[in-house]
Amino acid sequence: MPPAGMLFSYLQIPMIILVPMISAFIFGPGILSIGVPLVVIGLIIYKGVATPRSSLIVPTTWHGDRTGNSVNLSFDDGPDPDRTPRILEILREHGAHATFFVIGRHAIKHPELIRKMLEDGHEVANHSMDHPRTLNFAFHGRMLDQVSRGAETVMEMTDVEHEPLYRPPVGLRNPTLWRILRQRGCQIVTWSISSRDRHINDEQRYIERIIKRVQPGDIVMMHDGSDGPLSGPEITVRALPGLLQRLTGMGLECVTCSQLLGIRSADH
Numbered sequence: 149m150p151p152a153g154m155l156f157s158y159l160q161i162p163m164i165i166l167v168p169m170i171s172a173f174i175f176g177p178g179i180l181s182i183g184v185p186l187v188v189i190g191l192i193i194y195k196g197v198a199t200p201r202s203s204l205i206v207p208t209t210w211h212g213d214r215t216g217n218s219v220n221l222s223f224d225d226g227p228d229p230d231r232t233p234r235i236l237e238i239l240r241e242h243g244a245h246a247t248f249f250v251i252g253r254h255a256i257k258h259p260e261l262i263r264k265m266l267e268d269g270h271e272v273a274n275h276s277m278d279h280p281r282t283l284n285f286a287f288h289g290r291m292l293d294q295v296s297r298g299a300e301t302v303m304e305m306t307d308v309e310h311e312p313l314y315r316p317p318v319g320l321r322n323p324t325l326w327r328i329l330r331q332r333g334c335q336i337v338t339w340s341i342s343s344r345d346r347h348i349n350d351e352q353r354y355i356e357r358i359i360k361r362v363q364p365g366d367i368v369m370m371h372d373g374s375d376g377p378l379s380g381p382e383i384t385v386r387a388l389p390g391l392l393q394r395l396t397g398m399g400l401e402c403v404t405c406s407q408l409l410g411i412r413s414a415d416h
């Protein structure tokens with residue numbers, strides 16, 4: 149990784165202040181010398197770091213083959229003792245497969261749910277060990293620790309040797325994370341459609357919003373758990389049967405993320 153990449157990782161926020169200041173110093177204070185660099189840096193950070201559908205700064209996967217008939221439903225922040233079993237039951241009833249991006253410390257508490265995911269043919273993937281929301285602004289050591297311990301927890305609990313897919317907390321990425329994942333031989337997966345299940349409370353609105361956008365190859369991001377003391381959003385459990393019915397009606401098959409991306413068969 150070139151030093152510029154490392155510099156970018158650690159200067160994401162200071163850059164918003166530093167670049168306009170340097171520009172003002174060189175060109176003199178004024179709306180153009182301060183405002184233009186501010187907007188440009190802001191856009192680069194927003195587009196490259198915070199937008200899930202962007203590889204501007206970090207190579208990121210957010211969808212699979214657009215010509216097939218498969219989509220992926222992915223559930224983040226679990227497993228959760230209340231929501232996850234209900235979601236697993238609904239998926240089983242509909243013959244659907246999904247990917248669970250689990251938080252390592254939750255997974256350790258609920259090995260029975262990880263076993264059930266595997267028994268039902270789902271994929272278990274890494275969503276970091278503790279889900280620190282500010283991980284993208286942490287130094288290399290902390291980031292490495294969160295990614296590695298999350299990955300090793302998943303590998304140990306699922307009894308597989310290959311690196312699980314990784315979804316960063318809140319979807320934020322930077323070049324330091326990319327370097328860590330490249331060294332581990334791991335792929336960053338975000339999503340093409342957010343269910344917005346922490347904001348939408350109406351089942352019909354929840355379903356229609358996804359159905360209006362969905363196309364083959366999409367990765368839909370939902371939550372079965374939470375990184376706080378509460379359970380995942382109840383709306384996801386309530387809306388899931390209707391959503392699966394509509395997806396089936398459209399001829400779309402729900403597969404694991406690795407299957408959608410053609411990385412490997414769902415062998416765990």
Ligand SMILES: [Zn+2]
Pocket residue numbers: 224225275279316317318
């Ligand atoms: Zn999350």
